[in-house]
Amino acid sequence: xxxxxxxxxxxxxxxxxxxxxxxxxxxxxxxxxxxxxxxxxxxxxxxxxxxxxxxxxxxxxxxxxxx
Amino acid sequence: xxxxxxxxxxxxxxxxxxxxxxxxxxxxxxxxxxxxxxxxxxxxxxxxxxxxxxxxxxxxxxxxxxxxxxxxxxxxxxxxxxxxxxxxxxxxxxxxxxxxxxxxxxxxxxxxxxxxxxxxxxxxxxxxxxxxxxxxxxxxxxxxxxxxxxxxxxxxxxxxxxxxxxxxxxxxxxxxxxxxxxxxxxxxxxxxxxxxxxxxxxxxxxxxxxxxxxxxxxxxxxxxxxxxxxxxxxxxxxxxxxxxxxxxxxxxxx
Numbered sequence: 001x002x003x004x005x006x007x008x009x010x011x012x013x014x015x016x017x018x019x020x021x022x023x024x025x026x027x028x029x030x031x032x033x034x035x036x037x038x039x040x041x042x043x044x045x046x047x048x049x050x051x052x053x054x055x056x057x058x059x060x061x062x063x064x065x066x067x
Numbered sequence: 068x069x070x071x072x073x074x075x076x077x078x079x080x081x082x083x084x085x086x087x088x089x090x091x092x093x094x095x096x097x098x099x100x101x102x103x104x105x106x107x108x109x110x111x112x113x114x115x116x117x118x119x120x121x122x123x124x125x126x127x128x129x130x131x132x133x134x135x136x137x138x139x140x141x142x143x144x145x146x147x148x149x150x151x152x153x154x155x156x157x158x159x160x161x162x163x164x165x166x167x168x169x170x171x172x173x174x175x176x177x178x179x180x181x182x183x184x185x186x187x188x189x190x191x192x193x194x195x196x197x198x199x200x201x202x203x204x205x206x207x208x209x210x211x212x213x214x215x216x217x218x219x220x221x222x223x224x225x226x227x228x229x230x231x232x233x234x235x236x237x238x239x240x241x242x243x244x245x246x247x248x249x250x251x252x253x254x255x256x257x258x259x260x261x262x263x264x265x266x267x268x269x270x271x272x273x274x275x276x277x278x279x280x281x282x283x284x285x286x287x288x289x290x291x292x293x294x295x296x297x298x299x300x301x302x303x304x305x306x307x308x309x310x311x312x313x314x315x316x317x318x319x320x321x
Contacts, residue, residue: 044155063156064108
């Protein structure tokens, strides 16, 4: 399956079903990661139930230093 | 005590978190500054390097009010999206509206800044808006519901200090919401000047993070904010053209 993650078309195994699975696949452990799925910003507790499909657009963002 | 919207802060110094030499020095500078409010940005994560250290890991985020900015946005729509992304973290409901209209000067786009402020106030955020030193625009931002207005002292990161004290003083005089002087501060002198003009607070980043000794500069800025505020509250003497003796003129033994 292919996903457009942070602007890059990325191949992931078909066994991956949810946003939480994608996070686990890329070993994203940062407690503050915000996810936008097909233009919709997700509530933190919905990552485990939000299902993904081929061609979906996902943005993973975080906080970085700034003024 | 500084009140912005429904929030109260002991410190009048807001500190940015960008461009420190390393996270340990950043933490030391933040601690020394005794700030209550930290600003930061929202950016894409590098998912292929997820273990890279994050600045939040070093800081006790429970201790601070987090003020994410919308830096990177060039339209109101982009700023609103960034605000919503930050809010989805569950860590903050304040937002620093920053919509840049010129890549060279990083001066804000007044039209998009006003639109973003209106929209985010409607959405229920505590909105602190970065703006230029334009007096009428500052008034329009207050009318739009901004909880604080943050005029720049000079262009972001320039360290030029206060280049239009007159306009800043008019903004301070004419608005009722808190005025936080944001951007362009170079040294403690600039901070004292802004606070003596009656600013309610200061937001700075580069002046500390890029100083030769950031921790020492963080302390200097803390003291400058306190000193300038005390001076403002105490009320300076009027300037006179000629001297007035401090010592009595009577009883001079000559």
